[in-house]
Amino acid sequence: MIKSPLLAIDASTYTGTVAVISEGQIVSQGEVAMRGRDEERLMPAVAEALTVAGLSTGDLGSVVCGDGPGSFTSLRIAASIGKGIASGFSIPLYSASSLLLMVAGSQWSGVAGKYLAVLNAMRGELFAACYEVTDAGTIQEVTPLALVEESFVQTRALELDARIMGIGRQLDAFPHARGVAICERSASGLSRVDLGGWEPGYGRLVEAQVKWESTHARPLYGR
16 A cells, blocks of 8 residues: 655656655646756755645655656656655655556546557667556556567557557657556556665666676676
């Protein structure tokens, strides 16, 4: 059972999102750009969301963090905030797929059907996972995260009888922390993680890490 109130954070894209959720209801939410060169905006957004909700970090019962895939730097910032709060206040940390939060946090989260959620993976590929919104309002995974060639995504959507959802896609949406509210209510897609060992699922290694590991013949982060 996830303890309320909870703080939800996702920063898998260049838009970071936060939400404060209590008993499955969104109390406050916010969005910030993650590409600021001179300032870090996600933690101030967390503070603002808590203020609007009339809470402090000490009032939280748990934290949920978007697990990726997505932007390496942004995901690490969100994970650091989530782990820091969870560790500092001895509360549990949960993760949720950012592609699931795309569907659950979108305006189509209450519309039954299948959705192929996609995010740019660079190199002509997309991160993709298919979810189904049921008539009961729950969201179920149809296919797990996979890398799909950009040229094949339309065919894949037709095979699954799903609509494509993503930034600038048929259904324009991006992962949003408020989607945790639906996941919590339907007890779907949230996994408790170990504070010491958890890292977001970046989807693929960044080029700098690939080169470092090739040069040093060992994993950078002790995998």
